[in-house]
Structures are given as structure tokens and as C-alpha cells.
Amino acid sequence: MSSTIKVLLAEDQSMVREALAALLGLEDDIEVVAQVARGDEVLAAVREHAVDVALLDIEMPGCTGIEAAAQVHQALPAVKLVVLTTFGRPGYLRSAMEAGADAFLVKDAPAAQLAQAVRKVLAGERVIDPTLAAAALAEGANPLTDREREVLRAAADGSTNAELAATLHLSQGTVRNYLSTAIQKLAVRNRAEAVRIAREKGWL
Amino acid sequence: MSSTIKVLLAEDQSMVREALAALLGLEDDIEVVAQVARGDEVLAAVREHAVDVALLDIEMPGCTGIEAAAQVHQALPAVKLVVLTTFGRPGYLRSAMEAGADAFLVKDAPAAQLAQAVRKVLAGERVIDPTLAAAALAEGANPLTDREREVLRAAADGSTNAELAATLHLSQGTVRNYLSTAIQKLAVRNRAEAVRIAREKGWL
DNA sequence: TCCGCCGTATGACATCTGTCATCCGGCAGT
DNA sequence: ACTGCCGGATGACAGATGTCATACGGCGGA
Numbered sequence: 023m024s025s026t027i028k029v030l031l032a033e034d035q036s037m038v039r040e041a042l043a044a045l046l047g048l049e050d051d052i053e054v055v056a057q058v059a060r061g062d063e064v065l066a067a068v069r070e071h072a073v074d075v076a077l078l079d080i081e082m083p084g085c086t087g088i089e090a091a092a093q094v095h096q097a098l099p100a101v102k103l104v105v106l107t108t109f110g111r112p113g114y115l116r117s118a119m120e121a122g123a124d125a126f127l128v129k130d131a132p133a134a135q136l137a138q139a140v141r142k143v144l145a146g147e148r149v150i151d152p153t154l155a156a157a158a159l160a161e162g163a164n165p166l167t168d169r170e171r172e173v174l175r176a177a178a179d180g181s182t183n184a185e186l187a188a189t190l191h192l193s194q195g196t197v198r199n200y201l202s203t204a205i206q207k208l209a210v211r212n213r214a215e216a217v218r219i220a221r222e223k224g225w226l
Numbered sequence: 227m228s229s230t231i232k233v234l235l236a237e238d239q240s241m242v243r244e245a246l247a248a249l250l251g252l253e254d255d256i257e258v259v260a261q262v263a264r265g266d267e268v269l270a271a272v273r274e275h276a277v278d279v280a281l282l283d284i285e286m287p288g289c290t291g292i293e294a295a296a297q298v299h300q301a302l303p304a305v306k307l308v309v310l311t312t313f314g315r316p317g318y319l320r321s322a323m324e325a326g327a328d329a330f331l332v333k334d335a336p337a338a339q340l341a342q343a344v345r346k347v348l349a350g351e352r353v354i355d356p357t358l359a360a361a362a363l364a365e366g367a368n369p370l371t372d373r374e375r376e377v378l379r380a381a382a383d384g385s386t387n388a389e390l391a392a393t394l395h396l397s398q399g400t401v402r403n404y405l406s407t408a409i410q411k412l413a414v415r416n417r418a419e420a421v422r423i424a425r426e427k428g429w430l
Numbered sequence: 431t432c433c434g435c436c437g438t439a440t441g442a443c444a445t446c447t448g449t450c451a452t453c454c455g456g457c458a459g460t
Numbered sequence: 461a462c463t464g465c466c467g468g469a470t471g472a473c474a475g476a477t478g479t480c481a482t483a484c485g486g487c488g489g490a
Contacts, residue, residue: 035312040337041245048248108239133244169467180419183446196468202448212447212476214418215384373437387476400438406478416446416478 026053027144030068032087033079033106034059042077042136049137060084065093068101075140080107080114088114088121095122102143106136112158113224115150125149164225165207173200175226178217230257231348234272236291237283237310238263246281246340253341264288269297272305279344284311284318292318292325299326306347310340316362317428319354329353368429369411377404379430382421 029046031054033039043054056071058064062084068076076094078087091103104125105118115126124143127135128151139149166174176186187194201213208219220226233250235258237243247258260275262268266288272280280298282291295307308329309322319330328347331339332355343353370378380390391398405417412423424430 035333037310037331037333037335037337037340038242038245041242041249044252044337045245045248106241127241129239129241131241133241133248136241167466180414180416180422182415193469195470198448199469202450205448210384211386212384218384371436397439399440402478403439404437406480409478
């Protein structure tokens with residue numbers, strides 16, 4: 023391999039993004055050819071700059087890094103995808119893998135792993151934290167149905183049943199039913215706990 | 227000034243911390259002499275390495291960057307303090323200033339501001355985002371009493387009144403009273419919304 | 431000294447939430 | 461064709477939550 027690895031960085035916080043760029047800039051074989059701050063700008067930037075590896079944060083405006091990964095994976099399957107996240111939520115790992123990600127890193131891993139991951143995915147390897155992989159397998163899949171998830175997500179901001187019913191075009195009773203089943207599936211006592219647990223697991 | 231500026235970096239996510247170190251390492255006049263991942267390790271590290279400027283993230287295990295700032299400010303008032311945070315919550319800015327911080331930066335500001343802020347605080351200047359300063363002044367002070375805040379914080383995880391009463395050694399009725407007054411002060415409808423709003427404002 | 435606020439508590443009341451049984455239509459698998 | 465699950469709905473009920481009036485001791489300011 024003679025030429026450098028072309029990397030795109032997608033991360034909404036400029037300071038973190040540019041800091042990561044500085045970090046990768048220290049590596050001789052890696053070049054950050056593009057930076058974006060929104061999920062919905064990833065695909066175009068990857069195309070434009072003939073990127074080898076895209077480094078995607080999950081929490082971004084526009085669309086999540088996981089959705090961006092899915093778009094890139096479908097349009098340009100040769101591009102390698104590294105998903106980088108603050109939260110080591112097992113559900114995120116699962117979704118990232120289903121979206122076609124080649125690596126999944128949490129931001130509290132040592133910085134050296136970043137450049138290593140870039141090189142490894144380019145060599146065809148997959149990079150996943152074994153602890154997290156175990157957790158993802160242990161906890162099983164998301165037990166919530168689509169509707170239950172939507173209602174729970176809408177309830178996360180403290181909306182009342184009446185408001186939920188209005189915004190989701192459902193009857194109040196139905197809202198209560200969905201929340202009730204979600205509460206039972208998550209083995210908790212009330213909607214607030216349900217929201218918290220679903221968030222922690224990356225199921226929201 | 228002939229010698230370099232000695233900086234301490236406190237940030238719990240290693241990847242971000244080391245990336246910021248790489249960023250600051252590009253500056254000739256700045257040297258990162260210490261890195262810690264916990265708030266409660268800041269003071270000792272500042273002492274040990276004769277730090278000129280401490281760069282503190284707010285969200286950290288052990289204690290928050292704001293608490294760490296207060297400790298350092300009291301013990302070693304000559305050390306300059308830069309508070310760095312993901313969330314531009316006006317209440318955070320207010321607390322940081324009260325704790326003796328010299329600069330307050332949000333992570334989605336341009337990376338170049340970081341090194342600049344380090345130099346400016348050392349020159350005796352204060353660095354504060356004007357928009358955020360305006361927001362902090364506009365929203366006024368935290369209207370919640372100590373107890374109301376504690377109860378609200380304890381309620382944030384979805385605990386029930388009975389659980390709150392038990393952990394806080396209060397009667398259930400008192401818990402309800404505190405939550406009720408907090409709900410009214412924040413002009414919301416229920417505890418979940420109260421938690422959300424208080425979080426957003428940095429009052430929790 | 432008196433007023434006001436805080437922390438704490440009680441009781442009563444209205445409303446919201448969570449549970450359960452039951453129902454319907456649609457759709458996928460066997 | 462039958463079964464099960466999903467989305468959607470109703471009604472009844474129990475328990476949790478939010479509101480209000482009221483009370484008491486302590487403490488700080490006018």
C-alpha cells in the first residue's frame with residue numbers, strides 16, 4: 023500500500039471532531055480528507071472525496087451515524103465504516119452491525135485504537151469490543167414493537183397521555199395500553215423507568 | 227514568556243482526552259503535562275505538576291469539573307481554570323463562574339478557540355461565549371431550593387414516591403409537596419417534565 | 431420583635447397512570 | 461382454515477401522583 027488511507031470524520035461537536043482529526047493527522051498513513059457535522063451530509067461527502075474509511079459518531083443532527091452507515095453501505099459497499107460513540111449501549115452495537123458497520127468503538131477506549139481500527143477495517147477485519155459484544159448477545163433483541171417504541175420515545179419528554187394521544191393520533195386508552203406493555207416487557211414500574219432502561223439499552 | 231504553558235486535561239473519555247491533547251500538542255507554547263479521567267483526581271494532579279491552566283470537562287466520574295474547579299480555585303488561586311462542556315446549559319455557566327472559572331467553552335465551538343482560551347486566561351482575560359452569557363442572565367437564577375433540587379434529582383431515574391421517601395428519609399407527603407412546588411416553579415405539568423426542564427437549564 | 435422563607439408533615443381531594451379483560455380487522459405462518 | 465401477533469380501541473378498577481390548606485419549629489432580615 024503506497025498511498026495514504028483517506029478518512030472522513032463525521033461528528034457534530036467541532037472541537038471533538040477537529041481534535042480527532044489532529045490525532046489521526048499524527049499518523050503517516052492516514053489522511054483526513056473530509057469532515058462533516060451532520061449525519062445527512064455523510065453520503066455526499068464520502069462520494070465526493072473517494073473516501074476509504076468513514077468514521078461516524080452516532081449522535082448527530084440530520085440523521086444518526088447508524089442511519090448514515092446504512093446509506094453508505096448500500097450505495098458504496100466498498101467503503102469501510104467505523105462507528106464511534108459516547109455510549110456503549112448494546113442495542114447501538116447491534117444496530118450498527120445490521121447497518122453494515124465494520125468497527126464499533128466507544129469514546130472511552132484508548133485513542134490508539136482509533137488509528138488501529140481504521141487500518142484493520144481496511145484490511146478486512148472487524149473491530150468490536152468483546153465485552154460489548156458479549157453484552158449485546160446476552161441481552162437479546164429489542165422486545166418492543168415499532169409502535170411501543172414510538173410511543174415510549176414520544177413519552178420521553180414528559181408528555182401526558184392526552185398529549186401523546188393527540189400527537190400520535192391514537193386514543194388515550196391505546197397510549198396507556200402500549201406504555202403498559204412496554205413497562206411490562208422492560209420489567210419496570212412506570213413510564214419514566216421504561217424510558218430510562220430503553221435508553222440505556224439503546225432500544226429507544 | 228520563555229517557557230511553555232503547562233496544561234492539565236481532565237476529561238473522562240480517553241479518546242476525546244487524548245485527541246484534545248494531540249490538538250494542544252500542535253501548539254508550540256503549550257504542553258500537556260498531566261491527564262486525568264476523574265474529577266476527584268484533579269486537585270492532586272494540579273499540585274503535583276505545577277500546572278498553569280487546568281482544562282476541565284464538567285461531566286466526569288468522581289466529581290464534576292465544576293466542583294473540581296472550586297477545589298482548585300480555593301487551594302491554588304493562581305491556577306487558571308477553563309471549563310469545557312458538551313452542553314451549553316446556562317446554569318452550568320453560572321455555576322462555573324461562581325466556582326472561579328476563568329473561561330467557559332462548549333465543545334461545539336471551533337477547536338482553535340481552545341488554545342486561544344488557554345493563552346487568554348493566562349493573560350488575565352476571561353473567555354465566555356457571549357450568546358451563552360446572555361442566556362444565563364436572561365433566565366435568571368435557579369428558583370429551586372436545595373431540598374427541591376435533591377428530590378427532583380432523586381426522582382429523575384423514575385423512582386416512585388415511596389422509594390424517594392425511603393432513600394431521602396422523608397414522608398411520602400413531603401416528597402409530593404417538594405415535587406409539586408418544583409413542578410409549579412418550573413411551570414410544567416409533571417415530574418418528568420420538571421426533570422427535563424431542570425436538566426436543560428443546568429439546574430439539576 | 432415580627433415577618434417571611436425553608437424544611438417537614440398531615441389529610442383530603444381530583445386527576446393521571448397502570449392493569450386487565452375483551453373486542454375488532456388484518457396479515458403471516460403452518 | 462386455523463392460530464398467533466400486531467395495531468387499535470373500550471371500559472372498569474386500583475393505585476400513584478399532583479394540588480391545596482394547614483400546621484410547626486428554626487432562622488435570618490427589617
